[in-house]
Amino acid sequence: MGWVWSLFIRAHKKDLEFSDLYRCPKSDETHRVRQKLEIKWDKELKSKEKPSLFRALFASFGPELIVLYIPDAIKELGVNIIQPYCIVYLVRYFNDDPNTSQWWATCAAVGIVLATLVYIFIMHFNLTMCSKVGVRIRTACCALIYRKSMRLSHSSLGQTTVGQILNIMSNDVNRFDEFAFNSRALFVAPLQAAIVLYLLWSHLRWACLAGMGILVLFIPFQVLMGRMFRSIRQKTAELTDSRIRLMQEIIAGMRVIKMYAWEQPFAQLVATARK
Known part of the structure; x- marks a missing residue:
């Protein structure tokens, strides 16, 4: 976060110029992400099946999203389940439960604090990385749309206006950012439901x-x-x-x-x- 504060201080002293901005990582440059998606899209066009943009996007950026599902699964399946158990030990201790010692209550309190810290760290890290992947997907699609618009014939230009292309690039493509955040639920939700059912079965049986x-x-x-x-x-x-x-x-x-x-x-x- 140091680069953000230095940018804020620089902007407070004078108006920002283009030279004051930091250069984006090479992995996020437009021509690199466009080339990655274009290779997969060309394979879709050459295949015998109907071309699918979803398959091209998944082949290009799917592994990056799947890797991010692992820390998110640790956050949802590990941290969120540890905290309720720690709270149970604290409640038992303050209710004068003879089976719960002060040492276990102290460990439970420390566990709640550590679980909260781990949850916050993983959540912000995952949100940042998912936003980066979403920006890469959106940038690659915008670059492909721009490249395609430069190659349209005069007859195709009569059917597609500049405003329609701008609407796709400024409005429709932004849905990929939302997909990068919400796609985690497809992987985490079934695992979380299975583990919660397993833990509740011993206490509630069929009622769970x-x-x-x-x-x-x-x-x-x-x-x-x-x-x-x-x-x-x-x-x-x-x-x-x-x-x-x-x-x-x-x-x-x-x-x-x-x-x-x-x-x-x-x-x-x-x-x-x-x-």
Whole structure:
């Protein structure tokens, strides 16, 4: 964090310039991450199956995310389970349980503090590294989109506007950042559920399956809601693309619109498109 404070101090003394910023690591440079994704995407195009961007992204950046799942699993499965056991020993000690000595209570208190410190360290480290992977994925996709836009023919340019490309690069691609954070649940949640059920079985027996059963019953509902949100998102993207295309055409023909005094009709078109 030392480089952040030095940057803050430098910005407090004078306005920051481009030369004041630090150079990003070579592994995060645009041409490197683009080349990594482009190689996998070319393999998808040459394969007999239908090309899949997800497979190309997973082959390019999947191992980096999977490695980050390991400390996250330690945090969720180890630290989060140790803390409740330490709290149990403390509660027993303060309830004058004869089977719990002061030494065990002291160890439990130290364990709670150490578990909290380990949890905070792993959480922030994992968030930082996941954000880096998300930025790499987003940068690689933006670079591929830009490279593809520079190679479009005149007929393709007539079907795809600059505004539509900018909308994809500035709005849609940002979903990869969210995926880098939320994808951890696909790996950690099943393990966590299995370990919690194993620990509760000795105390509650069949009663512990009630809460887990409710969660399992909610899975089809979540899948249904996800599909509904996906369809709504697709319709929203189509409306956004049409609105951006309309604004691009209006801005390109603004001189003609002013010449023929067509401001009011086109203003109504813009108002209708923004509803």
